[in-house]
Amino acid sequence: MRLDKNLKMPLYKQLKDALMEYIEENLKEGDALPIESEIEKLFGVSRITVRKTIEELVNEGVVTKTQGRGTFVQSKNIVQKAGNITSWTEEMRVKGKHTETKNMMIYEIEPSKKIAAELQLAKGEKVICLKRLRCADGEPISILINYFRSKFTPGFMENGLMKESLYEVLEEDYGIHLEQAHERIKARLSTDLEALELGISPDSAILHITRVSYLPDGTPFEMVEMANRSDRYEYDIDLVGRNKLKTFNTEGES
Structure with missing residues (x-):
């Protein structure tokens, strides 16, 4: 599940697409995403890239972050x-x-x-x-x-x-x-x-x-x-x- 660093597409956008696909295939509303360190290892990216990607998903309403609990799949539009x-x-x-x-x-x-x-x-x-x-x-x-x-x-x-x-x-x-x-x-x-x-x-x-x-x-x-x-x-x-x-x-x- 490693990302292709040779592509012109920025890593955080590649990671965003990969996480969207992961959510669609494996998670339902209210399920928790893997923690940042797990995503970092799973896709071979830096913690900064993970956090930037999660921030975009939060802004788009795909996931929600709860302090001290983690990141969860948001309710469907x-x-x-x-x-x-x-x-x-x-x-x-x-x-x-x-x-x-x-x-x-x-x-x-x-x-x-x-x-x-x-x-x-x-x-x-x-x-x-x-x-x-x-x-x-x-x-x-x-x-x-x-x-x-x-x-x-x-x-x-x-x-x-x-x-x-x-x-x-x-x-x-x-x-x-x-x-x-x-x-x-x-x-x-x-x-x-x-x-x-x-x-x-x-x-x-x-x-x-x-x-x-x-x-x-x-x-x-x-x-x-x-x-x-x-x-x-x-x-x-x-x-x-x-x-x-x-x-x-x-x-x-x-």
């Missing part, structure tokens, strides 16, 4: 399938995750100009703001803020969110079914408050998602803003090939 309107709770249930909500706050507010424009609100129309810290298997993953139209959900402020899933409440209590949505996804650095709530280092990379969801008649009902940990959250998107897209376009012209 949560992958959300793009293209479907599902609640955060439903996504986690499908993946076998235990969900938990913390720091929930509910307000009825005058919308900002941005929210009013996105939801095409009438002058003076208010929205309900529901902010939550969402956790999966005890780990904070996402800060979720829902803005939705008050006039469609009478009594929501008095009753609060009685279930883990907002969409279940909207469907079962108000008969509201979201027909389509548009999402914008961008990478940015976390704010100090986001970092504190998500348990990550200040200025860590996060995935910021803005979604506007629509009722069957095309009325914009809800705007969602999500700040997701980039080391725990991925988006999976299916793309249509160029030839198939040309076929669709040709059929549409007939």
Whole structure:
């Protein structure tokens, strides 16, 4: 398992690839990596190279270091399938995750100009703001803020969110079914408050998602803003090939 020192690829990158393969084939979530001295002997590299490689794996969320205990395989990233309107709770249930909500706050507010424009609100129309810290298997993953139209959900402020899933409440209590949505996804650095709530280092990379969801008649009902940990959250998107897209376009012209 010795590395090739004649390759142009730096040793720490070779070691990183080798350790990734070792983890994939031999370890599962929560298992401990060999200690640094064992990795050093196993691959014939210096302690400095081992530590640099482990540091990269920690930064990428592959492993986590616990002082005095060692280095352990980190939990797998949560992958959300793009293209479907599902609640955060439903996504986690499908993946076998235990969900938990913390720091929930509910307000009825005058919308900002941005929210009013996105939801095409009438002058003076208010929205309900529901902010939550969402956790999966005890780990904070996402800060979720829902803005939705008050006039469609009478009594929501008095009753609060009685279930883990907002969409279940909207469907079962108000008969509201979201027909389509548009999402914008961008990478940015976390704010100090986001970092504190998500348990990550200040200025860590996060995935910021803005979604506007629509009722069957095309009325914009809800705007969602999500700040997701980039080391725990991925988006999976299916793309249509160029030839198939040309076929669709040709059929549409007939």
